[in-house]
Amino acid sequence: xxxxxxxxxxxxxxxxxxxxxxxxxxxxxxxxxxxxxxxxxxxxxxxxxxxxxxxxxxxxxxxxxxxxxxxxxxxxxxxxxxxxxxxxxxxxxxxxxxxxxxxxxxxxxxxxxxxxxxxxxxxxxxxxxxxxxxx
Amino acid sequence: xxxxxxxxxxxxxxxxxxxxxxxxxxxxxxxxxxxxxxxxxxxxxxxxxxxxxxxxxxxxxxxxxxxxxxxxxxxxxxxxxxxxxxxxxxxxxxxxxxxxxxxxxxxxxxxxxxxxxxxxxxxxxxxxxxxxxxxxx
Numbered sequence: 001x002x003x004x005x006x007x008x009x010x011x012x013x014x015x016x017x018x019x020x021x022x023x024x025x026x027x028x029x030x031x032x033x034x035x036x037x038x039x040x041x042x043x044x045x046x047x048x049x050x051x052x053x054x055x056x057x058x059x060x061x062x063x064x065x066x067x068x069x070x071x072x073x074x075x076x077x078x079x080x081x082x083x084x085x086x087x088x089x090x091x092x093x094x095x096x097x098x099x100x101x102x103x104x105x106x107x108x109x110x111x112x113x114x115x116x117x118x119x120x121x122x123x124x125x126x127x128x129x130x131x132x133x134x135x
Numbered sequence: 136x137x138x139x140x141x142x143x144x145x146x147x148x149x150x151x152x153x154x155x156x157x158x159x160x161x162x163x164x165x166x167x168x169x170x171x172x173x174x175x176x177x178x179x180x181x182x183x184x185x186x187x188x189x190x191x192x193x194x195x196x197x198x199x200x201x202x203x204x205x206x207x208x209x210x211x212x213x214x215x216x217x218x219x220x221x222x223x224x225x226x227x228x229x230x231x232x233x234x235x236x237x238x239x240x241x242x243x244x245x246x247x248x249x250x251x252x253x254x255x256x257x258x259x260x261x262x263x264x265x266x267x268x269x270x271x272x
Contacts, residue, residue: 018151025158032165039170049247051254054175063174066246101174104246110202111242113249114268117179129176132250 039063040091042103043076049106050135057129061098062091064120068105070112081112085119092125099127177253179266196234198227200252201269204243208252217248220255228259236261239269 042065064084065073072081079087088100100120104113113130120128200220201209208217215223224236236256240249249266256264 018155022151022155022158025155025162029158029162029165032162032169035171036165036169038168041170049250051177051250053254053257054177057174057176057178060174101176102179103174104250106245106247106250108246109242110240110244110246110249111268113246114240114266117266128179129174130179130250130253131174131176132254134175 038095040075042073044073046103046105046131047107048131048133049104051132052135054132054134057099057101057131059097059099059126060101060129061095062088062100062125063103063131064088064100064116065103066105066108066112066116068107070109072112072116081115084116085123088120088123088125092123097126099129100125101129101131103131177250177257178262179253179264196231197265198224198231198234198236200224200236200238200256202238202240202244202248202252203269204241204271206245206248208248217251218255220252221258224256224259224261228261235263235265237265237267239267241269241271244269 039060040062042063044065044067046065046067062074067073070081072079072084074084074087075091092098092100100123102113102116102120104116117128117130199210203209207214208220209215210220210223228234238249238252238256253264253266
């Protein structure tokens with residue numbers, strides 16, 4: 001009896017029901033489209049200063065890192081500290097609603113951080129924040 | 136004509152393969168570009184339209200916190216611990232509720248100290264801290 005059914009099937013064109021796989025694929029696709037953020041990473045890892053009032057930066061679009069030695073990194077390149085404004089303007093033009101987050105090393109000089117901060121403000125960013133870790 | 140009739144008699148079926156290909160390519164693109172970096176940080180943006188009424192009254196009144204080149208925190212002429220900024224700001228805030236807080240950091244001060252001071256001011260209930268550079272003589 002079972003044999004009969006099997007041979008019947010064999011005679012037809014072999015076909016797999018793709019519908020469940022399609023469903024899963026579409027759900028994954030929608031998930032990744034919705035969560036896509038296209039953040040411009042700075043390209044280096046810094047030791048963030050500690051703070052207890054840090055908030056999640058939801059609309060961060062550009063990350064600017066100030067390393068311990070005072071070098072400034074953004075969009076995976078090292079930039080001159082005086083060229084931060086132009087670079088931020090360029091990157092923000094792709095996402096004008098985004099905010100800029102400064103990733104300052106905890107041992108970096110405050111003067112460099114303030115200089116970067118002032119340039120980001122001059123570039124017309126919607127908001128500026130300084131990255132921290134919970135202590 | 137005959138062909139058409141035969142086709143509709145069959146089970147109607149659309150070839151999904153091209154759509155599937157496109158979907159998979161989109162899926163792979165979004166997986167590869169996905170970055171789940173949610174940075175946590177302190178907002179440095181001044182809220183301008185926060186309390187427009189109060190801002191008219193607080194002319195020239197501000198709580199100044201200086202950080203010198205040796206990363207020492209100086210408030211009202213005294214060198215204090217960075218972690219006691221909260222208490223000091225709260226005390227001055229009680230005397231003058233409309234005062235805003237200005238943090239002036241020297242070029243050579245450590246970023247950690249600056250962030251700690253801003254954090255302490257925020258703990259004291261001041262959200263829009265103004266940060267400027269301290270020119271040492």
